[in-house]
Amino acid sequence: MTEDTIDYFYSIRSSFTYLGAARLNAMARKYGVVIRHYPVDLGKVIEAYNSLHDPRPSDRTYAGARAYEKFPARERYTQIEYQRWSDLLGIPIQLDPKHHYGTRELPSGVVIAAQAMGLNADRLSHDVLAALWRDDRDIADKAVMRELIAGAGLNVDPETLCQTALRQETQAQLQSNTELAVERGVFGSPFYIFRDVPFLGQDRLFFLETEIARTQES
Structure with missing residues (x-):
């Protein structure tokens, strides 16, 4: 019997992915x-x-929805949502971390490389997201990433994994993931696909779980 999978598309810098x-x-x-x-x-x-x-x-590059995306009121409201979900879930979050914006090649690459090596990418991915959104750490800093890798108990040399993360073939996989996301109709983060059924956002995890439970009962 083939094992069921959740295809998990996300930005490693996404706040709601962390939540x-x-x-x-x-x-x-x-x-x-x-x-x-x-x-x-x-x-x-x-x-x-x-x-x-x-x-x-x-x-009209920023007409309509694009202008809405950049509207300051939307940013303020998003921070209100962060706090609401943080309070509801009991998950601490920085509302405006100074390291929010930055490169994603290294942190994305370590998750891609860890998964390819059969390591616990679930734990590592969570820890990287938490380092940014809970602890406001610079996840583009190799020293930070080495510490997170060591803390995740992956039984791998942290420097080796960082080097693998930045190799051309790993970065090519990041690009391939991005192209696949478009092909499969992904348009936000986090985006979960289970048996071709899409779910956008951490606030849809209830529906994802309901779908998984239903398929296992049938």
Whole structure:
């Protein structure tokens, strides 16, 4: 019997991915489902959709929804949502971490490389997300990543994993994940796909669990 999987598309710098990561891991353990990690460059995913599906004139780059995405009130409201979910779930979060924005090649690469090596990418991915959104650490810093790898108990040399993360073939996988996300209709983070059924956002984990439970009962 083929093992069921959750295809897990996300940005390693996504706040709501962090808020859902521990619950997703617990769900996978509960139901014996494998999480297949697909770290992506979410900005490139969104740009691909804009170029493929955006009917607006090219001289109105920030018309409509794009302007809405950049609207300061939306950013303020997003922080309110962070606090609401943090309070509800009992998961601490930094509302505006100074390291929010940065490169994703190293932190995405360590998850991709760890998964390829058969290591516990579930634990590592969660720890990287928590380092940013709970502890406001610079996850693009190799020293930080080495510490997180060591703390995850992966039985691998942290420096070796960091080096593997930045190799051309690992970074090519990050690009491939990003392209696959567009092909499969992913348009946000986190995005879960179970048996071709999509679920966008950590606030949809209840529905994902319901679907997994239903399939296991049938």
